[in-house]
Amino acid sequence: EDQVTQSPEALRLQEGESSSLNCSYTVSGLRGLFWYRQDPGKGPEFLFTLYSAGEEKEKERLKATLTKKESFLHITAPKPEDSATYLCAVEDGNAGNMLTFGGGTRLMVKP
Amino acid sequence: GAVVSQHPSWVICKSGTSVKIECRSLDFQATTMFWYRQFPKQSLMLMATSNEGSKATYEQGVEKDKFLINHASLTLSTLTVTSAHPEDSSFYICSAPSLGQGRTLHFGNGTRLTVT
Numbered sequence: 093e094d095q096v097t098q099s100p101e102a103l104r105l106q107e108g109e110s111s112s113l114n115c116s117y118t119v120s121g122l123r124g125l126f127w128y129r130q131d132p133g134k135g136p137e138f139l140f141t142l143y144s145a146g147e148e149k150e151k152e153r154l155k156a157t158l159t160k161k162e163s164f165l166h167i168t169a170p171k172p173e174d175s176a177t178y179l180c181a182v183e184d185g186n187a188g189n190m191l192t193f194g195g196g197t198r199l200m201v202k203p
Numbered sequence: 204g205a206v207v208s209q210h211p212s213w214v215i216c217k218s219g220t221s222v223k224i225e226c227r228s229l230d231f232q233a234t235t236m237f238w239y240r241q242f243p244k245q246s247l248m249l250m251a252t253s254n255e256g257s258k259a260t261y262e263q264g265v266e267k268d269k270f271l272i273n274h275a276s277l278t279l280s281t282l283t284v285t286s287a288h289p290e291d292s293s294f295y296i297c298s299a300p301s302l303g304q305g306r307t308l309h310f311g312n313g314t315r316l317t318v319t
Binding site: 124126128133134135136137138141179181190191193194195196198 | 207209237244245246247248249252294296298306307308309310311312313315
């Protein structure tokens, strides 16, 4: 059974205080690992897809990395508008390409 | 970019009534769409996979007679919550995969259902 575990569950940062969110996973046939941002009362907004270990992708203050067991979402010099829940999901190519989501990390950035 | 539109964004209904939620892919075709349910401060739980031209596939524990799914066209899937009860109150989100620069799952903005 595919499993995705995100840590920490919640993270409070001061504006400008860089940090990383973790997504640990076990999947039989990883087709892709996805990062999403979700604001309260909204659907998830796509950020990145990572396909293979060693791959990295960047978007503004966010950088996602992938190993064979986990992915990190690095946030550099965050701003209050980065406050949201960040979701990680894996797509299992051996399970009908279904996405399994982690529990998310609620990020709060204080000015 | 690919957009998924979900309607309504919120609905309040009385116990025993049925509610229909629509999910449309606006600028791409989707032979498959996914319906998720999300409880407060929890992650997304897949309810069912909607398949255009065939029956939906439901996840274990999801009542297919209660959550009716119809994939009417390549751009529209509907979820009908039948005989709704207060415990059905939740945030329902649909998604559809697009084939652009890599395969990406795009989400609608969700529907907040409150059953009184």
